[in-house]
Amino acid sequence: MNTTDTHEIVVLGAGYTGMLAAIRLGRRTRKQAVRITLVNPSARFTERLRMHQVAAGQELADHRIADLLEGSGVEFHQAAATAIDTAARTVTLDDNAQLNYDTLVYALGSSTDTSRVPGADHHAWTLNDPRRAHAFSERLTEAASAGGAVTVCGGGLTGIEAATEIAESHPGLTVTLVSQAEPGAMMGDKARAHLNRALDRLGVRRIVGVKVTKVLPDAVQLSTGELHTSDLTLWTTGVKVAPLAAAAGIATDARGLIVTDATLRSASHPEIHAIGDAAAVTQVWGPIHGTCQSGLPTAAYTADAIARELRGKAVRPFRFGYIHQPVSLGRKDAVIQFTNADDTPNRWYLRGRAAIAYKAMVSGSPVPSFKMSKHMTVSVQLSKGGRATRKTA
Numbered sequence: 001m002n003t004t005d006t007h008e009i010v011v012l013g014a015g016y017t018g019m020l021a022a023i024r025l026g027r028r029t030r031k032q033a034v035r036i037t038l039v040n041p042s043a044r045f046t047e048r049l050r051m052h053q054v055a056a057g058q059e060l061a062d063h064r065i066a067d068l069l070e071g072s073g074v075e076f077h078q079a080a081a082t083a084i085d086t087a088a089r090t091v092t093l094d095d096n097a098q099l100n101y102d103t104l105v106y107a108l109g110s111s112t113d114t115s116r117v118p119g120a121d122h123h124a125w126t127l128n129d130p131r132r133a134h135a136f137s138e139r140l141t142e143a144a145s146a147g148g149a150v151t152v153c154g155g156g157l158t159g160i161e162a163a164t165e166i167a168e169s170h171p172g173l174t175v176t177l178v179s180q181a182e183p184g185a186m187m188g189d190k191a192r193a194h195l196n197r198a199l200d201r202l203g204v205r206r207i208v209g210v211k212v213t214k215v216l217p218d219a220v221q222l223s224t225g226e227l228h229t230s231d232l233t234l235w236t237t238g239v240k241v242a243p244l245a246a247a248a249g250i251a252t253d254a255r256g257l258i259v260t261d262a263t264l265r266s267a268s269h270p271e272i273h274a275i276g277d278a279a280a281v282t283q284v285w286g287p288i289h290g291t292c293q294s295g296l297p298t299a300a301y302t303a304d305a306i307a308r309e310l311r312g313k314a315v316r317p318f319r320f321g322y323i324h325q326p327v328s329l330g331r332k333d334a335v336i337q338f339t340n341a342d343d344t345p346n347r348w349y350l351r352g353r354a355a356i357a358y359k360a361m362v363s364g365s366p367v368p369s370f371k372m373s374k375h376m377t378v379s380v381q382l383s384k385g386g387r388a389t390r391k392t393a
Contacts (some may be wrong), residue, residue: 007034007310010091010101011074012081012244014040014065015048016292016366017276017299018107020380023373024300025105026072028307036073037099039091040065041080044130049292049363051127052158052328055234056165057137060130063367072374081108084248086269103271103306106245106258107299110277110290113238119215120153124235127158136234143231144172151220151230153212154237155179156186160195161328162234167202168330176205176228178212178220187325188345191337198329239290241278253280262317264302273302283320283385285342294320296366297381321385326359334359341385 009029011022022038029036045063054060066076079093084104091099111128114120125136143150150173152163160183167175177183183199183206184192199206207228214221215235220228241256251259251268258274259267260281266272274280275298277290288294297320305315321341328334334355338348350358372378 005033007032007102008100009034009036009103009105009306010099011036011038011105011107012091013107013109013276013278014038014042014045014076015107015109015276015295017109017295018105019045019065019068019299019370020296020366020373021105021107021275021299021303022074023069023072023370024303024378025306026069026074027374027377028303029310030073032310034310035075037075037077038065038069039077039079039081039093039099041078041094043078045367046130047363047367048127049366051130051133052162052165054130054133055125055127055136055140055162056169057140058169061367068367068370081244084244084250086248086250086272089271101271103273105302105306106250106266106272106274106278107276108242108244108278110239110241112235113240114235115240116238117212117215120212120233120235123215123217124153124233126235127162136232139232140166140170140173144170146231147172147174148231149174149176149229150232150234151176151178151228152234152236153178153215153220154235155181155183155206155208156237157184157325157327159234159236160184160199162236163204164198164202164329164333165331166234167204168332171203174205175203176207176230178207178210178222178228180209180211182208184327186343186345187335187337188347188349191325191335191345191349191351194335194349194351195327195329198333198335201333202330239277245274245278255280263305263315264298264318273306275299275302281318281320283341285321285385288320289343292366293322293324293382296369300378300380319384320381321383323383324362326355326362328356328359328363332356341383 083092211223257280276295322343325337336350
């Protein structure tokens with residue numbers, strides 16, 4: 001436990017939410033006796049929103065965490081957290097270091113879960129790691145030259161973006177999207193119709209209404225009993241979180257997410273704040289699901305809340321509402337479904353060139369936001385949900 005006059009803040013995880021929280025905290029607390037340490041196992045910042053582009057063979061900018069933090073006052077410690085001692089308020093790292101904290105920001109996020117279907121962990125690829133995504137892209141090139149087949153498992157936004165990106169970049173491949181529900185089922189009819197036209201144009205085959213029950217080295221087995229040939233299988237469905245919080249005795253839900261109060265503090269350990277995919281956050285209209293759209297507002301809110309608490313000021317409850325579902329359909333097409341606060345589709349959608357520009361703006365905005373947040377207060381929350389979040393439960 002910290003015994004100095006300096007308030008120690010440790011941020012675990014340097015994804016979208018951890019980066020923004022740390023940098024914004026640096027600015028918000030720059031005149032106070034505060035030390036902020038950001039912990040992450042990789043020295044490179046990963047643009048998770050663009051991993052499907054890496055998987056398809058495109059190169060992204062190399063953003064180094066230390067460079068993004070320069071001038072923020074935040075210290076970077078490259079390591080992975082292995083344990084949290086909530087009684088001593090310490091975090092143990094895999095380089096044998098131990099960090100004391102007075103306030104802990106838990107931003108370890110989530111990854112694709114390959115543990116629930118036999119063979120997925122051994123034979124399927126994921127977009128969890130940029131190095132693996134790059135290795136997958138190299139295998140794609142080999143498969144395309146041989147006229148091979150690729151199967152993308154999962155008809156959510158990540159699966160759709162991956163399938164269309166791969167089909168556009170490698171026309172020599174047969175690309176199949178396997179999904180229990182109709183691809184883009186969360187969208188309105190018009191947006192989904194545009195999505196399906198794009199899938200048809202790119203030659204993406206769909207197998208809908210079935211489960212993958214087993215992944216083999218050269219095929220996937222479907223719940224119908226059919227074996228679907230697949231030289232490469234990309235797994236984009238199912239989510240898991242790090243077990244660190246639950247192992248430390250921090251209250252978590254059935255999924256392992258930290259249970260939070262109205263101000264995103266841990267329900268069991270109020271000195272711990274959970275943000276992004278690591279937090280179980282509920283609004284009046286229902287639970288928030290993990291996306292960058294919701295994650296960045298939790299990060300900005302938490303940074304501001306901690307700074308207010310350190311100045312002895314009251315903190316208002318977190319409020320959030322969704323506004324859109326942006327989906328790229330390769331580099332030459334996109335569709336944007338605008339939504340109600342609870343992420344259900346409304347009547348408005350965008351397609352074509354306007355949608356391409358909109359999606360590019362959304363995917364490219366986090367890094368500039370980090371840089372600007374060192375010098376000014378940057379708004380990253382597009383909506384607080386309006387009347388939907390002001391209703392009483």
